Amino acid sequence: MTRVAGTLFFLTAVGAALFLFFIKQQVREMEEELGIAHRNILRHQEAIQVLRTEWSYLNRPARIAELAERHLAMQPLVARQFVGFEEIPYRSAGAALPAPAQATAQATAQTATLTAATLTAAAQTARAGGAAP
Amino acid sequence: MTRQFEQSSLNLRPPAPDPNPDRAAHFFSEGCSAQVLETGRTRLLAAGVVFTMAFLVVGWRLVDIAVFSAGTEPRIAAAPAATPRSGRADIVDRNGVVLATSLPTASLYANAKQVRDPEAAAARLVQVLPDLSRSEVAAKLATGRRFIWLKRNLTPRQHYRINRLGIPGFYFEREQRRFYPHGNLTAHSVGFTDVDNRGLSGIERSFDEVLRDRGTPLALSLDLRVQYAMTEELSAAMTEFDAIGAAGMVMDVASGEVLAMVSLPSFDPERPGAAPADSRFNRASLGIYEMGSVFKIFTVAMALDEGVVTLESGYDTSKPIRVARFTINDYHGKNRWLSVPEIFMYSSNIGAARMAIDTGTAAQRSFLDRLGLTRPASIELREVGTPMLPSPWREINTMTIAYGHGLAVSPVQFTTAAAAVVNGGRFQPATLLKRAPVARSADARSEGTRIMDRATSLKMRRLLRLVVRRGTGRQANAEGYLVGGKTGTADKLVGGRYARNTRIASFLGAFPMNAPRYVVFVMVDEPKGIERTRGYATGGWVAAPVVRAVIERIGPMLGVAPVRADAEQDDGEGLLVQVRTRIQTVAVD
DSSP: OHHHHHHHHHHHHHHHHHHHHHHHHHHHHHHHHHHHHHHHHHHHHHHHHHHHHHHHHHTOHHHHHHHHHHHOOOOOOOGGGOOOGGGSOOOOTTOOOOOHHHHHHHHHHSOSSOOHHHHHHHHHHHHHHHHOO | OHHHHHHHHHHTSOOOOOSOTTSOOOSSOHHHHHHHHHHHHHHHHHHHHHHHHHHHHHHHHHHIIIIIOOTTSOSSOOOOSSOOOSSSOOEEOTTOOEEEEEEEEEEEEEOGGGOSOHHHHHHHHHHHOTTSOHHHHHHHHHTOOSOEEEEEEEOHHHHHHHHHHTOTTEEEEEEEEEEOTTGGGGHHHHOOBOTTOOBOSHHHHHTHHHHHHOSSOEEBSOOHHHHHHHHHHHHHHHHHTTOSEEEEEEEETTTOBEEEEEEESOOOTTSGGGSOHHHHSOTTTTOOEEOGGGGHHHHHHHHHHTTSOOTTEEEEOSSOEEETTEEEOOTTOOOSEEEHHHHHHTTOHHHHHHHHHHHOHHHHHHHHHHTTOSSOOOOSOSOOOOOBOOSSOOHHHHHHHHTTOSOEEOHHHHHHHHHHHHTTSEEOOOBSBOOOOOOOOTTOTTSSEEOSOHHHHHHHHHHHHHHHHHSTTGGGOOTTSOOEEEEEEEEEEETTEEEEEEEEEEEEEEEOTTSOOEEEEEEEESOOOOTTTTTOOSHHHHHHHHHHHHHHHHHHHTTOOOOOGGGOSOOSGGGOOOOOEEOOOOOOO
């Protein structure tokens, strides 16, 4: 009985020691990994910071304005281009629609943006078409 | 220990019958001895139970701590939300665009003892860094010193390419350097630092400690797009009118946030030493100027608020006012009775002066005090100008201040005060820091300190709109944005005298006037008249077109819905009525 208990205690102690050793080893390895990860994070953060700065530098309004002028057929938005919902004409029943070809030509001739001028023109055509017959 | 315990319990067994009955009797009788043993055993048992319980409790607590409750230790390891970065914090605009940042840079140095072939090393190095002289580098490397700076603050690309050259004896030293990607665009408000990254001006200086300690970027109220629009339009006007400087501000009337603060000429914050002191001078916050007629905004607002005049009262402006050796005259003289709206619209000095006299010096002083015009602006900059007040404040000062002479304030102070006039009468100090969005009620009622009646502010909106529709500010009328404003042209004091041909042209605009959201202030220093403007260099000709151009550009960006020209309800006609109350001239002497 005594001997059995003693052996049992001894084995437990050895087991615990081994367990502790392996856990400790594992922790050390993981800490090393963590250190590497931290260094990587720092390196990437610095790289991101450099890229963010470059992004900000490339987005200088003066440069964007120049690029837009060179590559885009667009103009600054003017107040006339904003139209409220109430100003968009309803299609009245039975009224002749404006000829699609004409309308498209008009739209492309200006820009792709829906301008107030085209809308009023469309409304006038619609009204004129309705009155003609 | 356990074994000992067992032994001791063995000893406690009832003793075997004595093999020698002849020896002296036991001290205790047989019965007595049994009783003692019994007591001992019971005590031992009790102690054992107590110890067992104690061990069990301790054991259970151990298990409890180790297994069940992890204590304060988090069960899931979480990375900190924002890993603090080393170095000085960034400064960003209200949309997160980087305005100032610290970057680690590498600086190249050589240990000449380890460089085997100085000639070849120099030849390869200048391929990457063409601005270095090959012979100089070779000479330096041939000296055999242990530490030689070759080039400070390399770009990441140069760093990479030098590394690829793989020359032995070349090393890098890591350094932090402050970068301003937008250069001179925000130089005055953001400021700059010295070589040791200590803030020397602007936000860099006033928030030096904060920037050093915090890991997250500091967001300013500036909007880079608005800042750019203002800078571009101002510098165009400066060139056209051959001016020596200009300042511009855009401010949110409800929150006091400064969206743009421009002072021209500007400078490169990475090389502040190369710029003249005049360029580094912040005209928008440090410069103080006599603003001229734009000040009539406050005169009229004060007279209306104090109940001295109504929109139907009027004054005789046909004769100039003579006080002591001064004569107050009108620039656009009408020589008749003018109603209050007309006085404002035609910018009559005589009318404004009479209005101020009727309101009184004490009232004027307290009103300007409430508008923050008598103390330095509370903006987050160290470069803040102290206003120049008349001392003593006599009646003649009251009259000249009515049309903006004799009291010099900074553009920041002026814009903040004007914002309070149009926003419903609440004073909101100017700020360069981004604020949490305030509830956009029509007048932001919950914000700021009330400085005048809401009704007065509503009248002022109509009057300002009238100036732009029909008065001196017509050139500021940005279509669709219901601009209201006031022109100002002030003669500059040159050597103690007002010089006729050196002046400051300014314009204060606000839009949209049905529910003002932004004020725009433009000031051009010493514009010269040109042919296009028929020789005029007044606020209406110089500054008002700048305000129009700026509003047309920033309106769509800031999400202000334009109103169609024919949909404007108040055409200002109602303001232009015959003078009902003629206020007789108060004798001035």
